[in-house]
Amino acid sequence: MTHREEDLKPGLTFTMPFSNVLHLPFPDKVRATRLAGFHELAIQPQEVARIAASGLSIQNMRLIADDNGIKISRLDPLCTWNPNWYPNNMDDSFIADHSTTTLEFFEIASELGCTHMSLNATFTANTYVLDELVSHYAEICRLAHEEGIVCDLEPIPMWGVTSLEQGWDVGADGKLTHPAD
16 A cells, blocks of 8 residues: 555654664764655664764754754653663663663653654563563653643563563553643
8 A cells, every 4th residue: 555645634744663774874874764754763771872972963954954854753762761770681782772771761852852752661571560660661651741842651562561562561560641741
């Protein structure tokens, strides 16, 4: 089935996953996003830090994106949203690369103008009982809500939230469809 732009809902956008353009320099990520017909780009916090360390400021990243009609809408992932976030199936370089703190994450998201974020539950399965997991998730959702950011929990079978059903249980038990102000 071919989708025509005029058939889309007004305001509907498509986000380029960070993994599709991870290998490209930042200006090329944005260009590839635009040329592929996406309106938005997801990016990793550790990648933003590396790009900034190489000399391209976050403000300039945003300008490059804006000049191409692209919004950097999603920062993905935050792994440190719970105290026992360390995966038991990844090496030290992965852990170091994904150790962005919650404060650092929200600062980057704010500077980029992100409206969405993803959580990876990198802890070992069964580290938390449901009530504990809901509590940690509710707290990070509260912080995201204060920043005007929609927070998604990404089920990944090799880690702590192993299925869509479990992710749904976390959100439903926390009644997190819309956190209260």
